[in-house]
Amino acid sequence: MSEDHVLLVEDLVKEFPGGVVALRGVSLRVPRGSIYGLVGPNGAGKTTTFRIIATLLRPTRGRVLVDGVDVVREPLEARKRLVYVPEEVGGYRRLTGAEYIRFVVETYLSARGEVGRVEEAVREAMRLSGLPPEDLFRKKMGEYSKGMKRRVQVAWALAVRPQLAILDEPTSGLDVEASYELRRTIERYAREHGVTVLLSSHNMLEMEYLCDRVALIRSGKIVEEGTPREIVEKYGASNLEEAYMRAIASLEGEG
Amino acid sequence: MAGGTLRPLVGKELRSLLREPTVIAMILLPFIMYSGMAPLYGSMARQAAEAAKLQGVRVAIAACHPGPLERTVLELIAGQMKNATVVDSCDPLGLVREGYDVVMYFNFSSRPPKAVLYIRGRISSLMKTLALPSTLSGIIKEAGRERINVTTEAYIVLDGRVWSYQDLNSVFGAAMTLSYAMLFVLFPAASLGAALIGAEREERTLEVLFTLPVPRRNIAIAKAVAALVAAVLAAASALGGLYTMMRGISASVRVTAGGETAAQASAAPSLLHYYGAGGLAAYAAAVAAEALMAVSLAMLIGLFASTMRGAQSAAVIAVVPAMLPSLLVLTGLPQTSLLKLAPYTATLYAALSPLVGLEPALQSLAAQLLEALAALALLTKALESEVAITGPETLRRLRRRLGALRGRR
Numbered sequence: 001m002s003e004d005h006v007l008l009v010e011d012l013v014k015e016f017p018g019g020v021v022a023l024r025g026v027s028l029r030v031p032r033g034s035i036y037g038l039v040g041p042n043g044a045g046k047t048t049t050f051r052i053i054a055t056l057l058r059p060t061r062g063r064v065l066v067d068g069v070d071v072v073r074e075p076l077e078a079r080k081r082l083v084y085v086p087e088e089v090g091g092y093r094r095l096t097g098a099e100y101i102r103f104v105v106e107t108y109l110s111a112r113g114e115v116g117r118v119e120e121a122v123r124e125a126m127r128l129s130g131l132p133p134e135d136l137f138r139k140k141m142g143e144y145s146k147g148m149k150r151r152v153q154v155a156w157a158l159a160v161r162p163q164l165a166i167l168d169e170p171t172s173g174l175d176v177e178a179s180y181e182l183r184r185t186i187e188r189y190a191r192e193h194g195v196t197v198l199l200s201s202h203n204m205l206e207m208e209y210l211c212d213r214v215a216l217i218r219s220g221k222i223v224e225e226g227t228p229r230e231i232v233e234k235y236g237a238s239n240l241e242e243a244y245m246r247a248i249a250s251l252e253g254e255g
Numbered sequence: 256m257a258g259g260t261l262r263p264l265v266g267k268e269l270r271s272l273l274r275e276p277t278v279i280a281m282i283l284l285p286f287i288m289y290s291g292m293a294p295l296y297g298s299m300a301r302q303a304a305e306a307a308k309l310q311g312v313r314v315a316i317a318a319c320h321p322g323p324l325e326r327t328v329l330e331l332i333a334g335q336m337k338n339a340t341v342v343d344s345c346d347p348l349g350l351v352r353e354g355y356d357v358v359m360y361f362n363f364s365s366r367p368p369k370a371v372l373y374i375r376g377r378i379s380s381l382m383k384t385l386a387l388p389s390t391l392s393g394i395i396k397e398a399g400r401e402r403i404n405v406t407t408e409a410y411i412v413l414d415g416r417v418w419s420y421q422d423l424n425s426v427f428g429a430a431m432t433l434s435y436a437m438l439f440v441l442f443p444a445a446s447l448g449a450a451l452i453g454a455e456r457e458e459r460t461l462e463v464l465f466t467l468p469v470p471r472r473n474i475a476i477a478k479a480v481a482a483l484v485a486a487v488l489a490a491a492s493a494l495g496g497l498y499t500m501m502r503g504i505s506a507s508v509r510v511t512a513g514g515e516t517a518a519q520a521s522a523a524p525s526l527l528h529y530y531g532a533g534g535l536a537a538y539a540a541a542v543a544a545e546a547l548m549a550v551s552l553a554m555l556i557g558l559f560a561s562t563m564r565g566a567q568s569a570a571v572i573a574v575v576p577a578m579l580p581s582l583l584v585l586t587g588l589p590q591t592s593l594l595k596l597a598p599y600t601a602t603l604y605a606a607l608s609p610l611v612g613l614e615p616a617l618q619s620l621a622a623q624l625l626e627a628l629a630a631l632a633l634l635t636k637a638l639e640s641e642v643a644i645t646g647p648e649t650l651r652r653l654r655r656r657l658g659a660l661r662g663r664r
Contacts, residue, residue, distance in 0.1 A: 054466045056644045079468035090459025111468035
């Protein structure tokens with residue numbers, strides 16, 4: 001495991017009972033401190049890859065190391081190094097946003113033996129969420145919009161400063177303004193505090209703007225990997241979206 | 256006109272309801288439960304019938320050195336029964352030890368004459384044992400007609416211990432109540448535990464929770480503890496309410512009946528008198544152990560449900576078997592069987608501890624604790640596996656496969 005890479009995914013295969021093959025040999029190397037994007041259509045294997053890295057699913061074959069820790073052999077240790085925010089964000093409907101943030105931050109940092117950082121991280125998460133105190137302290141999460149829930153989830157995921165923050169479609173379903181704000185929060189905070197972020201999105205422009213490197217995934221396989229500029233130039237495209245479409249077209253041509 | 260629009264509306268509502276698994280369960284469960292109980296109630300009825308006919312009961316009609324007239328009375332009574340023998344004995348308990356099932360011991364020197372019934376009881380047929388005094392008193396009255404007025408008093412000899420009939424009846428009543436009362440804790444505990452899992456899935460918080468760096472066992476324990484605390488509070492509220500209601504009723508009875516009922520009520524021995532601190536502690540521990548198992552099983556089954564309501568239905572599946580052992584009290588408890596090691600029997604044996612002793616209760620409690628811990632370990636294992644995430648999908652796939660199989664047929 002190279003010290004420059006906080007996440008190493010090697011030849012990941014995932015076959016679900018019933019013969020559905022979701023991943024067919026995915027490999028990724030995510031440099032420490034980078035923002036890394038996984039781009040692909042629905043059903044390409046993005047969420048399955050994330051869930052395996054986050055110790056929710058077990059791979060059929062292959063290896064995942066998070067900061068040098070094997071997620072299958074030492075899932076608890078791996079979870080001390082990562083935070084996962086799924087695409088379908090939620091929140092306990094009977095807890096306020098502030099109570100939720102305190103619960104997850106305290107649990108996470110206590111497990112890491114960083115109890116002394118709890119108060120600071122809770123304040124940080126509340127600030128990062130951008131929610132007014134009225135919403136954070138008075139409203140239960142059951143009354144929150146999808147965007148508010150997502151801001152709370154991303155905020156705590158960054159504020160605990162994990163080695164790896166996995167954000168599955170962090171801006172999906174949000175309006176333009178909310179997406180923009182959240183993207184800026186992720187970028188600023190990750191860069192400022194050296195948090196490695198692995199994220200997915202359907203929004204190619206967002207990925208091009210945000211990510212240091214991207215991997216294009218299709219039918220459970222990585223079909224292209226590099227900086228957005230490298231990929232755009234390789235396909236002679238004007239942006240990542242166009243490059244992605246050309247990459248797919250060339251694959252279909254080969255097929 | 257109204258009928259024309261009502262028909263499709265009712266049709267739609269019925270289709271929605273009858274395709275709901277919880278509704279189907281609600282409809283079918285009573286049939287399954289009651290028909291399943293048929294053998295138990297059959298056994299109860301058989302015991303009562305046997306008691307009425309004194310079937311298989313060996314009776315000694317005894318008195319200490321009876322005179323000729325007294326002997327005639329004894330023979331008159333013996334003539335009313337099939338297996339009765341007149342015996343001259345001054346040691347009625349000795350006759351029970353010799354193997355008589357019932358000893359009717361007459362004391363003609365008291366005024367009026369007194370018949371003391373000593374009945375050899377069996378825990379395996381307690382209903383029959385408790386029905387015998389009434390049958391035997393009836394026979395004595397019938398034999399004496401109007402000419403002899405005999406008062407009766409009954410004692411039951413159970414495993415060498417002599418119980419007054421009233422005491423045994425009270426203990427049996429208390430055991431029956433206690434063996435059912437644990438459901439006040441088990442049902443809410445299982446339902447709340449399953450709801451806690453279902454809510455995580457419904458509120459889409461399960462994945463974040465499961466990626467927090469805490470052992471899944473701790474998550475399971477935290478949910479079980481929360482469900483148990485709420486269940487105990489619910490049970491305390493229910494029992495507190497019942498107690499208040501009963502006090503209200505007995506206060507009204509005292510007002511109408513004067514001081515006599517109050518005196519009787521205060522003379523009635525308390526649960527502590529029958530059970531002792533050890534018995535009650537064993538019962539409380541048994542309830543906790545059974546509830547822990549119910550909540551663990553409910554959460555385990557609930558993992559396969561995609562909604563909170565579905566998960567709560569799981570609680571019913573986990574708790575219904577807990578009702579069966581308490582029914583065994585009515586039908587008879589096989590003393591030599593391994594029943595006490597079976598799940599959900601710990602509260603039953605603790606409830607019966609004044610009758611069968613504390614040792615079987617403790618053995619049953621130890622077994623139940625192990626079973627509860629095994630259920631918790633199984634739940635932890637499931638939470639650590641993919642099932643925690645893919646449970647509902649696994650269930651859907653299984654249903655599709657079953658559907659395909661049915662289609663092929």
